[in-house]
Amino acid sequence: xxxxxxxxxxxxxxxxxxxxxxxxxxxxxxxxxxxxxxxxxxxxxxxxxxxxxxxxxxxxxxxxxxxxxxxxxxxxxxxxxxxxxxxxxxxxxxxxxxxxxxxxxxxxxxxxxxxxxxxxxxxxxxxxxxxxxxxxxxxxxxxxxxxxxxxxxxxxxxxxxxxxxxxxxxxxxxxxxxxxxxxxxxxxxxxxxxxxxxxxxxxxxxxxxxxxxxxxxxxxxxxxxxxxxxxxxxxxxxxxxxxxxxxxxxxxxxxxxxxxxxxxxxxxxxxxxxxxxxxxxxxxxxxxxxxxxxxxxxxxxxxxxxxxxxxxxxxxxxxxxxxxxxxxxxxxxxxxxxxxxxxxxxxxxxxxxxxxxxxxxxxxxxxxxxxxxxxxxxxxxxxx
Numbered sequence: 001x002x003x004x005x006x007x008x009x010x011x012x013x014x015x016x017x018x019x020x021x022x023x024x025x026x027x028x029x030x031x032x033x034x035x036x037x038x039x040x041x042x043x044x045x046x047x048x049x050x051x052x053x054x055x056x057x058x059x060x061x062x063x064x065x066x067x068x069x070x071x072x073x074x075x076x077x078x079x080x081x082x083x084x085x086x087x088x089x090x091x092x093x094x095x096x097x098x099x100x101x102x103x104x105x106x107x108x109x110x111x112x113x114x115x116x117x118x119x120x121x122x123x124x125x126x127x128x129x130x131x132x133x134x135x136x137x138x139x140x141x142x143x144x145x146x147x148x149x150x151x152x153x154x155x156x157x158x159x160x161x162x163x164x165x166x167x168x169x170x171x172x173x174x175x176x177x178x179x180x181x182x183x184x185x186x187x188x189x190x191x192x193x194x195x196x197x198x199x200x201x202x203x204x205x206x207x208x209x210x211x212x213x214x215x216x217x218x219x220x221x222x223x224x225x226x227x228x229x230x231x232x233x234x235x236x237x238x239x240x241x242x243x244x245x246x247x248x249x250x251x252x253x254x255x256x257x258x259x260x261x262x263x264x265x266x267x268x269x270x271x272x273x274x275x276x277x278x279x280x281x282x283x284x285x286x287x288x289x290x291x292x293x294x295x296x297x298x299x300x301x302x303x304x305x306x307x308x309x310x311x312x313x314x315x316x317x318x319x320x321x322x323x324x325x326x327x328x329x330x331x332x333x334x335x336x337x338x339x340x341x342x343x344x345x346x347x348x349x350x351x352x353x354x355x356x357x358x359x360x361x362x363x364x365x366x367x368x369x370x371x372x373x374x375x376x377x378x379x380x381x382x383x384x
Contacts, residue, residue, distance in 0.1 A: 006141055006154035007031065008129055008167070011039075012046070012104075013283030013300040014160030015111035019059040020308035022118045029152060030123040031143055033161070036112055042105040044185065044262075045211055045219030047072075047294035049099050052301050064110040070212050071097035073196035080203040080249070099198075099294070101211050101219060132157065132169035134277040155278065156319060158307070160300075162284040163269065172281070173273035179266040179345070181206055182229040183291055184222045186261040187213065188244070192253030194218055200293070201248060207292045207345065210252060218252070220244070221291055223266060233263050266290055268338060274327060278319050280307055287334050290341045299337050303330060 005021060007014045010032025018030050048056075048069075056062040071090075075098055078085040090098050115121050128144040141152040163174070194212040201208050206223035213219045222232070222244070232243060241255045248255075269288040271281060283300030307326050314322045 004029070004154045005156045005158060006152055007158045007160055008141075008165075009159065009161035009283070009285065010034075010108075010112075010123060010125070011160065011162065011283070012107055012111065012297060013304050014158070015108065015115060016055065016059065016301055017158060017160060017282060017304035017308060018121050018123075019061070019111065019114055019118065020055075020304060021311060022059075022120050024120075024312065026120070026155075026311075028121045029154070030115065030121060031127040031129060031141075032123065032125050033128060033165075035126050039108045040105050042103065042108070043187065043259075044104040045101050045187075045213060045221075046104055046107060046297055047099050047101055047211060048107075049294075049298040050095060050097070052298050053100065055301055055305050059114065061110050061114050064113065065102060065106065068102055068106040068214070070101040070214055071196055072099045072101065072198045072212060073097055075198050075200065076251075077200045078202070078251075080201060080247075097196075101198075101213050129165065129167055132167055132277075134169075139278060156311075156323075157277070157279045159279060159281045159285040160283045160304075163286075163288065170275055170277070170279065172271060172275055174269050175272040177268040177342075179268070179290065180226060181223055181266045182226045182263050183266055184220070184224075184229050184232055184261055184263045186220050187259040188218045188220045188255055189216065189257035190218065190253045190255055194252070199252065202344075203247065205247070208248065209292075209294075210248070211294075220258075222247075223291070226265065229263055233261050268342060270334060270338060274323075278323060280323050280326060282307055286330070287338065289338055290345050292341050292344050295337050295341060299334065302333070306330060 004027045006029045007018055008031050010030050014030060014032070018028050021028055053062060056065070073090050075088045076085065077088075088098060090096060112123075115123055124143070124145050126145070130142045130144060130149070132142075133140045139154050139157060141154060141157065143150055143152065159170075188210070193216055194210075196212050198212060199210040201210075205225065205228065208223060209221045210218040211221070222229070224232075232240060235243060237258055240258055240261070244255050244258075267288060268290060271286055274281070282303035284296065286303060287299065289296050289299070306329055310322050310326045310329075314325065317325070
């Protein structure tokens with residue numbers, strides 16, 4: 001197996017992959033474009049599944065997060081304007097929680113702390129990747145660090161940079177679906193404590209979620225047409241809270257405070273043609289999905305887990321064959337999760353009255369059929 005692994009992207013997925021391989025003989029080099037300080041105060045909320053909790057425990061990072069986590073004890077799912085709802089509680093499935101909310105900054109800070117004490121991992125922050133070249137058995141990565149160009153030789157290159165950068169010398173073909181929708185995210189306070197309940201509310205404009213967070217706040221994810229979301233982002237605080245109250249309803253009481261709002265476009269993307277070199281692709285570099293059901297990050301972390309497992313088990317397998325095996329193993333789950341999230345958005349965005357009633361009945365029946373609920377929760381927790 002490879003003697004050196006270079007990872008482009010030091011976000012959660014890239015950092016977790018590095019730590020999963022820390023006990024191996026391979027030398028690991030991690031290249032991240034941001035500084036460590038840039039990510040420390042990032043308050044974006046991340047939803048961690050129980051499968052992700054298991055992986056973070058394996059790399060001995062979970063203990064650093066426990067004081068900054070908010071467990072989700074209950075998930076309340078409903079659709080606006082009709083009867084029917086589903087209620088899932090952790091105790092039904094003999095679990096401590098159905099998931100956990102943590103800020104991006106807290107998660108990455110804990111991972112960076114662990115990396116700084118790892119002998120086999122060398123991290124370069126504020127590094128700019130310039131180009132990649134593969135000749136015979138040699139793979140060279142050229143990057144700029146502290147105003148100087150450096151050349152890095154690696155056996156295996158892992159892309160975990162979110163798919164945002166184009167690297168000269170690496171050709172990846174992707175299939176993209178643009179939703180023409182955007183998401184607005186912020187932190188919200190209400191006059192009723194959240195008691196660890198997460199709300200998934202489907203509306204004709206698009207799904208919205210209220211996720212319990214620290215200090216009694218909720219993290220809001222509000223999706224809808226780009227023009228509508230752009231207008232919402234420009235409202236003053238009181239106007240925004242009025243619009244939110246009207247759209248969500250009074251199930252969580254009165255909205256009384258919102259913090260800075262951020263928006264980003266929504267799209268679905270997956271790899272249609274992989275590069276020929278010894279390159280493995282994980283996280284948002286491999287697939288991007290709609291944020292409904294919070295599966296994007298957890299799917300990426302499972303990428304990191306399975307790739308690390310392939311490296312560990314297939315020590316005598318030719319590197320390219322190992323990468324092909326990994327790609328094959330991930331294709332089905334990725335396809336299933338992409339189909340699942342896309343279907344949820346399509347199904348619940350239809351405003352036909354008869355369809356609304358059927359959806360309401362389906363949500364109600366979900367509560368009455370334990371095996372289906374159990375399978376649904378397993379899918380959300382472990383991707384299976």
